Amino acid sequence: xxxxxxxxxxxxxxxxxxxxxxxxxxxxxxxxxxxxxxxxxxxxxxxxxxxxxxxxxxxxxxxxxxxxxxxxxxxxxxxxxxxxxxxxxxxxxxxxxxxxxxxxxxxxxxxxxxxxxxxxxxxxxxxxxxxxxxxxxxxxxxxxxxxxxxxxxxxxxxxxxxxxxxxxxxxxxxxxxxxxxxxxxxxxxxxxxxxxxxxxxxxxxxxxxxxxxxxxxxxxxxxxxxxxxxxxxxxxxxxxxxxxxxxxxxxxxxxxxxxxxxxxxxxxxxxxxxxxxxxxxxxxxxxxxxxxxxxxxxxxxxxxxxxxxxxxxxxxxxxxxxxxxxxxxxxxxxxxxxxxxxxxxxxxxxxxxxxxxxxxxxxxxxxxxxxxxxxxxxxxxxxxxxxxxxxxxxxxxxxxxxxxxxxxxxxxxxxxx
Amino acid sequence: xxxxxxxxxxxxxxxxxxxxxxxxxxxxxxxxxxxxxxxxxxxxxxxxxxxxxxxxxxxxxxxxxxxxxxxxxxxxxxxxxxxxxxxxxxxxxxxxxxxxxxxxxxxxxxxxxxxxxxxxxxxxxxxxxxxxxxxxxxxxxxxxxxxxxxxxxxxxxxxxxxxxxxxxxxxxxxxxxxxxxxxxxxxxxxxxxxxxxxxxxxxxxxxxxxxxxxxxxxxxxxxxxxxxxxxxxxxxxxxxxxxxxxxxxxxxxxxxxxxxxxxxxxxxxxxxxxxxxxxxxxxxxxxxxxxxxxxxxxxxxxxxxxxxxxxxxxxxxxxxxxxxxxxxxxxxxxxxxxxxxxxxxxxxxxxxxxxxxxxxxxxxxxxxxxxxxxxxxxxxxxxxxxxxxxxxxxxxxxxxxxxxxxxxxxxxxxxxx
Numbered sequence: 001x002x003x004x005x006x007x008x009x010x011x012x013x014x015x016x017x018x019x020x021x022x023x024x025x026x027x028x029x030x031x032x033x034x035x036x037x038x039x040x041x042x043x044x045x046x047x048x049x050x051x052x053x054x055x056x057x058x059x060x061x062x063x064x065x066x067x068x069x070x071x072x073x074x075x076x077x078x079x080x081x082x083x084x085x086x087x088x089x090x091x092x093x094x095x096x097x098x099x100x101x102x103x104x105x106x107x108x109x110x111x112x113x114x115x116x117x118x119x120x121x122x123x124x125x126x127x128x129x130x131x132x133x134x135x136x137x138x139x140x141x142x143x144x145x146x147x148x149x150x151x152x153x154x155x156x157x158x159x160x161x162x163x164x165x166x167x168x169x170x171x172x173x174x175x176x177x178x179x180x181x182x183x184x185x186x187x188x189x190x191x192x193x194x195x196x197x198x199x200x201x202x203x204x205x206x207x208x209x210x211x212x213x214x215x216x217x218x219x220x221x222x223x224x225x226x227x228x229x230x231x232x233x234x235x236x237x238x239x240x241x242x243x244x245x246x247x248x249x250x251x252x253x254x255x256x257x258x259x260x261x262x263x264x265x266x267x268x269x270x271x272x273x274x275x276x277x278x279x280x281x282x283x284x285x286x287x288x289x290x291x292x293x294x295x296x297x298x299x300x301x302x303x304x305x306x307x308x309x310x311x312x313x314x315x316x317x318x319x320x321x322x323x324x325x326x327x328x329x330x331x332x333x334x335x336x337x338x339x340x341x342x343x344x345x346x347x348x349x350x351x352x353x354x355x356x357x358x359x360x361x362x363x364x365x366x367x368x369x370x371x372x373x374x375x376x377x378x379x380x381x382x383x384x385x386x387x388x389x390x391x392x393x394x395x396x397x398x399x400x401x402x403x404x405x406x407x408x409x410x411x412x413x414x415x416x417x
Numbered sequence: 418x419x420x421x422x423x424x425x426x427x428x429x430x431x432x433x434x435x436x437x438x439x440x441x442x443x444x445x446x447x448x449x450x451x452x453x454x455x456x457x458x459x460x461x462x463x464x465x466x467x468x469x470x471x472x473x474x475x476x477x478x479x480x481x482x483x484x485x486x487x488x489x490x491x492x493x494x495x496x497x498x499x500x501x502x503x504x505x506x507x508x509x510x511x512x513x514x515x516x517x518x519x520x521x522x523x524x525x526x527x528x529x530x531x532x533x534x535x536x537x538x539x540x541x542x543x544x545x546x547x548x549x550x551x552x553x554x555x556x557x558x559x560x561x562x563x564x565x566x567x568x569x570x571x572x573x574x575x576x577x578x579x580x581x582x583x584x585x586x587x588x589x590x591x592x593x594x595x596x597x598x599x600x601x602x603x604x605x606x607x608x609x610x611x612x613x614x615x616x617x618x619x620x621x622x623x624x625x626x627x628x629x630x631x632x633x634x635x636x637x638x639x640x641x642x643x644x645x646x647x648x649x650x651x652x653x654x655x656x657x658x659x660x661x662x663x664x665x666x667x668x669x670x671x672x673x674x675x676x677x678x679x680x681x682x683x684x685x686x687x688x689x690x691x692x693x694x695x696x697x698x699x700x701x702x703x704x705x706x707x708x709x710x711x712x713x714x715x716x717x718x719x720x721x722x723x724x725x726x727x728x729x730x731x732x733x734x735x736x737x738x739x740x741x742x743x744x745x746x747x748x749x750x751x752x753x754x755x756x757x758x759x760x761x762x763x764x765x766x767x768x769x770x771x772x773x774x775x776x777x778x779x780x781x782x783x784x785x786x787x788x789x790x791x792x793x794x795x796x797x798x799x800x801x802x803x804x805x806x807x808x809x810x811x812x813x814x815x816x817x818x819x820x821x822x823x824x825x826x827x828x829x830x831x832x833x834x
Contacts, residue, residue, distance in 0.1 A: 046522025048493025076465025105463025344557030
């Protein structure tokens with residue numbers, strides 16, 4: 001019940017109850033037609049591949065798609081699509097299923113006609129073509145992008161039945177881009193330059209105020225994700241990357257960066273992306289994403305289908321402040337916590353993958369995960385968040401998520417006190 | 418001409434010849450209609466995204482595709498498709514453009530009907546369903562897969578005009594899979610178990626002999642790539658991953674692993690994937706991929722289009738023996754070498770990305786890159802390889818590649834002595 005990888009196998013053998021394979025494999029005494037009879041794919045040549053130059057997933061994976069919550073937005077041009085976290089593994093989100101949110105539709109931009117302007121408190125206002133940008137030094141980093149509203153609908157209690165919907169406003173890809181500080185240095189910052197305002201070229205003309213310290217730290221002007229060009233809905237041909245900070249600031253279809261001496265107090269940092277507290281004041285400029293985690297399997301969209309026995313629990317964790325050295329998992333709603341096994345690169349401000357292998361006894365489970373980040377911060381409970389911020393909030397819900405798994409292995413979104 | 422990132426910018430300013438942006442940006446004195454006039458995408462709402470749940474690249478990127486060399490194989494069912502390296506950046510290859518080679522077409526397998534058998538010199542022969550496999554502990558690793566024949570057509574001299582064709586039999590993705598040693602331990606290896614023979618479920622029934630030491634070291638039985646299910650042409654639902662070793666051994670559509678006490682000497686390790694030397698003997702079992710690199714930009718498919726001035730040279734490097742701590746670049750055919758700048762995660766047996774920024778004077782260039790791996794091995798010249806192995810070889814050409822760039826910025830595949 002508390003296996004290390006070693007005990008996962010030797011424990012089973014020692015117990016004499018059979019190993020994973022012995023428990024679940026089809027025995028030689030009852031031949032399995034899937035192996036005793038030749039399959040079509042062993043006998044007949046498969047299709048060639050050159051007819052489909054940009055490859056697509058297998059037809060057997062057609063259920064692995066972004067999904068939307070229909071009641072959430074009024075129209076598909078102000079819509080949102082959630083990453084199918086329960087269908088993924090590792091830490092890379094494939095471009096085809098990356099969460100995306102747009103405020104005026106996905107702008108279809110001809111890169112030859114696109115320009116990026118830097119203006120305001122600079123020595124020299126500049127306009128770059130895409131070809132100009134390709135002549136600046138580039139860097140490569142894997143970063144998570146999480147919407148500040150991710151899990152926001154859960155403030156009021158367990159609402160949505162699946163981690164795709166509760167936690168799917170996130171993706172994690174490798175970006176290639178130009179350090180923003182190089183472009184700002186090219187323009188030359190005036191001494192009173194304290195803020196920047198990136199602006200999108202889409203019809204919503206998205207803008208957010210960002211302090212100059214962040215702009216000069218690790219922001220990127222990115223043009224590739226996971227090796228290839230940004231997708232249209234991710235800001236093609238160029239977007240801002242603001243590592244560890246809320247996704248709304250990562251302005252897509254980036255056309256202009258204004259440099260100023262104070263924030264602009266635009267819609268997306270006043271009416272939206274602020275947290276109304278119990279005393280009537282609002283938290284503002286809460287950019288940094290706190291450490292968070294979620295169990296992706298089992299979960300409501302990914303039940304345990306195999307019955308009692310060894311099973312793999314897995315999930316993802318991330319922090320806007322660094323890495324995730326540790327995730328704890330509980331099977332009983334927090335009575336006992338077990339340290340999960342991390343696997344995959346541990347990169348700054350990137351998603352991390354954790355696993356916990358255990359033998360399921362077939363009884364109900366109350367599953368939770370709790371992330372610890374490299375600053376020592378520990379993911380709080382939802383009730384702790386409510387104590388701190390009241391119940392009016394939408395944004396920045398990084399509370400611990402609970403799944404209830406019944407005897408049939410079906411999972412449900414629940415809250416426990 | 419030998420810039421660090423610092424000198425890239427300050428050098429330009431100090432020289433008083435203007436910075437990158439000043440040289441190339443559109444000036445305020447001649448207004449650019451692309452910024453003075455509103456674009457359609459700023460005025461009209463874009464398309465919603467929910468109509469296309471599995472996302473695709475922008476229509477402006479339709480040239481970024483795998484390509485084949487038509488004369489190379491007799492039919493598309495024994496065909497091959499090359500990664501467009503010159504269009505990518507960073508280190509992740511998107512699944513849609515990953516190199517693939519198949520010997521009997523891409524088998525379209527129903528995962529519910531697929532089985533993996535382990536037989537031969539084991540205590541207990543086992544058969545796993547895909548659901549069984551999902552109950553074993555998993556790991557995540559980024560590995561390059563390179564065909565042993567990559568660059569093989571270049572033994573006879575400069576043949577193919579583009580790094581997609583000379584070096585595109587490679588991809589680099591994050592795999593999620595089960596350590597093979599766990600499955601072998603489940604079956605129980607007999608004391609005379611010295612080799613394994615993985616076998617594919619496709620019509621070609623691909624097989625290769627692999628020594629047990631490698632099988633128990635870092636091989637994975639993988640079911641995901643870059644977070645999502647393996648693509649059909651990459652072995653869906655399950656393939657073998659043999660890190661750092663030639664791609665032909667990474668058996669796709671994996672249906673059986675036989676354990677034996679000696680190699681099987683099948684077709685793909687006798688007639689194929691051996692190197693005929695000058696003395697009539699053949700090198701065999703040359704599994705490990707030697708350190709290698711190639712400049713992807715500029716290259717024949719990606720010329721310098723911007724004229725003289727600052728430019729970014731970039732490329733990729735990899736080694737089957739570890740990491741790539743260093744890549745050297747020459748602009749003059751080897752007279753002067755400069756250390757390139759590495760950017761991105763440096764992972765074991767993974768592709769690495771390098772950059773070299775310089776100011777092009779508009780004169781012809783002879784570009785080469787030279788990888789150093791973590792064992793101290795240095796990538797050789799093509800002529801050194803020919804001295805060592807003669808001129809009959811096809812496989813394992815890791816020689817230094819040369820691109821000639823003319824005054825117009827056009828690049829060509831050449832050899833220099």
